[in-house]
Amino acid sequence: MISEPELLDDAGDPLRPGGPDPHGPGGDGTPHGFGGGRCGDGPYGPEGGAPAGGTRWSRYRRPWMWALGGALAASALWAAGLAAYRTGDPDLGGYRAAPSLCAEAPLSALVTALGKRGATMDAQAFSHPALDRSYCTVHLGEPPTGYEASLRYELHRKTDPGPEFEARHREAAMPDEPVPELVPGLGEKAYFSVSGGTYADLYVLDGPVVLALSVSTVGEYIDDTGPPPGESTHAPLDGVKEFLVEDARELLERLKAAPPRGLPTTPTSESR
Numbered sequence: 001m002i003s004e005p006e007l008l009d010d011a012g013d014p015l016r017p018g019g020p021d022p023h024g025p026g027g028d029g030t031p032h033g034f035g036g037g038r039c040g041d042g043p044y045g046p047e048g049g050a051p052a053g054g055t056r057w058s059r060y061r062r063p064w065m066w067a068l069g070g071a072l073a074a075s076a077l078w079a080a081g082l083a084a085y086r087t088g089d090p091d092l093g094g095y096r097a098a099p100s101l102c103a104e105a106p107l108s109a110l111v112t113a114l115g116k117r118g119a120t121m122d123a124q125a126f127s128h129p130a131l132d133r134s135y136c137t138v139h140l141g142e143p144p145t146g147y148e149a150s151l152r153y154e155l156h157r158k159t160d161p162g163p164e165f166e167a168r169h170r171e172a173a174m175p176d177e178p179v180p181e182l183v184p185g186l187g188e189k190a191y192f193s194v195s196g197g198t199y200a201d202l203y204v205l206d207g208p209v210v211l212a213l214s215v216s217t218v219g220e221y222i223d224d225t226g227p228p229p230g231e232s233t234h235a236p237l238d239g240v241k242e243f244l245v246e247d248a249r250e251l252l253e254r255l256k257a258a259p260p261r262g263l264p265t266t267p268t269s270e271s272r
Contacts, residue, residue: 115141
């Protein structure tokens with residue numbers, strides 16, 4: 001038969017019935033086994049090296065105070081680390097600004113597919129501590145089958161462009177257009193889309209960089225008084241994806257290297 005366990009005090013002696021009740025009449029408020037009566041009695045009096053009575057409880061509360069202090073210190077360190085992470089600049093992955101974007105883009109594949117390269121038009125570059133942006137267009141081919149290639153480059157220096165990139169380019173711009181096609185093996189993520197066979201877009205995300213390369217057909221008019229041109233002789237742009245991908249990959253590699261000698265390296269400041 002298993003008997004009930006015997007209650008022992010701190011000295012290892014059995015508790016005796018009839019001892020002082022710490023909460024009853026005549027009790028001094030000191031729990032059983034922690035010494036009672038006047039100061040100096042029992043193993044925890046001054047002769048025992050530790051204060052008696054209620055002071056004894058403080059020795060049992062101190063580990064809780066140390067734990068609370070440790071938790072507060074850990075919380076402060078975590079908050080400081082998070083603040084440092086949020087204020088730190090992201091890794092640019094070797095990318096740099098490109099004030100002369102079209103001058104750094106050979107577009108060799110598009111030239112092979114659509115015709116010789118013409119003049120650069122509407123070139124712009126802006127700089128801000130949080131963002132560098134460049135934009136330009138290039139004429140390809142010869143009349144009456146001309147094309148226009150547009151490039152846009154963004155280098156995000158403070159924030160991650162990934163979530164916004166997905167929101168903008170994962171779905172079709174218009175309800176009646178096909179869903180953009182995911183292009184594997186180009187940057188971190190890339191999407192290709194074509195609209196009506198006359199306008200093709202390639203959008204690339206690679207770390208802090210967003211690159212857009214687009215091609216559209218250009219109608220040629222002799223003057224404003226003559227009749228409109230007949231049926232377009234442009235080939236549909238549905239098959240231009242491979243050429244856009246090749247040129248975008250080459251341009252991204254160039255933008256990780258030093259700029260060619262003789263090109264401007266500092267964009268103009270964007271007015272606010």
